[in-house]
Amino acid sequence: MDNDTSPKVAPQATLDSSELVGRGNREGNRLFKEWYGRVSSGPERGEKAAYVFVMGSAAELFESFGFNLVLPEINGLQTAVRHVAEDYIDQAEGYGFATDVCGYVKADVGMQLRGGDHPMGRIPPPDLALQTNVCNTYIKWGEIWERLYHVPVVTLDIPGSRAAGRLPGRGHVDYENDLAYVRGQVDELVEVCEQVSGRRFDQDRLVEAMSHANSMTRDWVRVLELNKSRPAVYNAVTDGTVYLGAVNALRGRVEGADYFRDVVEELEYKASHGLGTPFEERHRLAFVGVPCYPIYRKFSEMFTQHGGIFVGSSYTWFASGGWSTGYEYDLAHPLDSLAEGLLVTGRAAMDTMFHVDRVLAEMAEPYGIDGIVFHAIKSCRTVSSGLADSRRAVLEQADVNALLIDSDHMDPRVVAEAGMRNRVDAFFEGLETRRLLAGARS
């Protein structure tokens, strides 16, 4: 029996390895900076800013109206990786926000209070904002902008799964009820976009953006699948975060589609040549949660130094807005399909947070996962509240080791690095023992 579940790739002998390998990261970082530059200079060109969240961004629609997308979660994480998050958080706490409020929210409040000053540029205030319910904190966050700026803050309510695994599809009365609701809200959103932008809705521009998004989606699914390769062709936490930045910031744009075509090319090349990450791969891991940005590099090294490579990450599922589902728009029915896409992907994003145990149990075998790292963060109750229970449920279903650690993705004051390192070390001892036992058995 063929147990090789690695994705099949055609050898590409003509490509030059030095040009290809690492291109995704280099280009991703370049495009990301370019995007920040465009957002920052938007007001000079009279362009308007739409604040959206990574889960349920409706980026294609905003793109069609010529808005620059501002992604406040990404602004937040950038302050953390650049070690300035605490300043912003302090400012928000001084304004009245409690220590228990999500660090992303507070970093944004801090940034708004200092006129958009941010390490990546000057972020313009919103002309319009879209908040989905995929994370409830989004809604509370949007209410802050409403109060600060008195601009339209539109809610897009996406009903999620009512229970684990209950996913009625097309034709089912419940699905159709949800879809009609989302569809109606999309029309309402279009009306607001028209008012704020002063432009009429342009179906051709939407179709163009959707077509780029479709291309990105196909490639994104391929990127995720390619990490079934042994060795893994990228680290789903570190490289994966670079890719995620592009998924969100460039969604619906031609440079996004081009970028992901190139990423797939690079990763297929690596897969066909047996090239992995720069680190030894002794243990194939899945990551659940949001990375520890305040000590991003050291956090990653805690695992790579033991030969632990993240081949999958729930972050790449939900923080891509659920585009890991592979949903592609029907370009013949753009607004209908936009609504369905938002419903299907929004629901998937929620499922990969609230019912992550199911996805993990399914991916353990095809991805050859030995261990799962659950990273609960104080800020984020959406992702973290159920992790202890998910860990218990996964251990009942799959033969893997599992580690639960906690810190924060923003606030360095609650990151206890030494304690976390001890627990990670002990986790790898367990994985080594498992490996020895497996070796002895075979």
Place this chain on the structure above:
Amino acid sequence: MGTHVLDDWGGLSLDELLRDCRDLVEDPDYPTVRRWREAGGKVVGHFEVYFPEEIVAAAGLLPVKIHGAPIEARQGDAHFGSNLCSIVKTSLELALSGRLELEMFVSHPICDTARNLAAVWGRNVPYPCEILYLPQNATSRHAATYLRGEYQRLQRGVEEIAGRTVNDDDLRRAIAVYNENRRLLRRLYEIKRETPWLLQVDEAYVLVALGGRIPREEHNLLLSAVIPMLEQRGTAPQDRMRIVFEGGFCEQPPLDLLTTIAQSSYVVDDDLLIGLRWLSEDVATDGDPLANLATAYLDHSSYSPVQHDDRKPKEEMLLRRIRESGAGAAIISAAKMCEPGLDEQVPYVRALEAEGIPYFVNEFEENMTSFDSLQIQLETFIENVLFAGAEV
């Protein structure tokens, strides 16, 4: 009406009745629910904040409001992280410890923690657990139609549990019972507002909370008897500050905390257990009952930090509550680690400052047991306010 779950209370004095109600509300073993089950009844538990109990009652089931409990979450703790409010842990504890047996559990997407609660609950019990997706886009033109469909979905699930279908007349009858209940609860709050010396905040609380664990027909009988007793209560008014308590929309402060507040002030309005009082007007009993319930939820309802509705900016709603109740100050509270509650404190405080209304900010936990420092702080706050008032 069907099963009675309260002991015969005829002939009891007002104080005895209030004491018995308090005992029942504080009992984490839900004796009234047990009695219902012993008589062969089935139970649907629903979490905070609002739930359309009429749909469950119409099927002959007992809807039970789950809002945590003053218990140690021995099993519940292990299923959650540490940075969470207490109510989700103690609510789960009620189920895992067998104190509260259910045929179905329904939660709502009120906050990030509660949405996880539904998933965790579902992984750990054998009966159906689900989320009722109440709309978060209340001003959408499509929200009412959507919500009607969502209620219909709930109804189908309830019918399966009940083993019978529910028709429009069943629903209308249930709505009528709940309308009567709403009328009585409104009267209770009128008494608090107009003659607060007749009804303390902790007493009103137990009278409201009991409704979440007994059939509403029985609750109506009880309230119909208690309200005239309250109206004739001989308590004399005292020179106390009139105050609004805000922050009890989900996790509930311990009763002793409310008693402590009552010792130094008159709480003339509050958002305690607001879900049980969410619909502010009668629901129409003619026409399409599910559509009527949906419209009432959206258009004739209260407010809370976990419902987004552009028509009801929370700070303006709070100011209105203060004005309409004639309060001179507010306690702005939140359950510990309740993110939406804590978020809301910021605009509340700013609005109160802008209006020059004195306020007192605090956090509570349902399981806290020491109130001495709260009492001192509150008394100092009230003295300061009265002193400042005297100076003016």
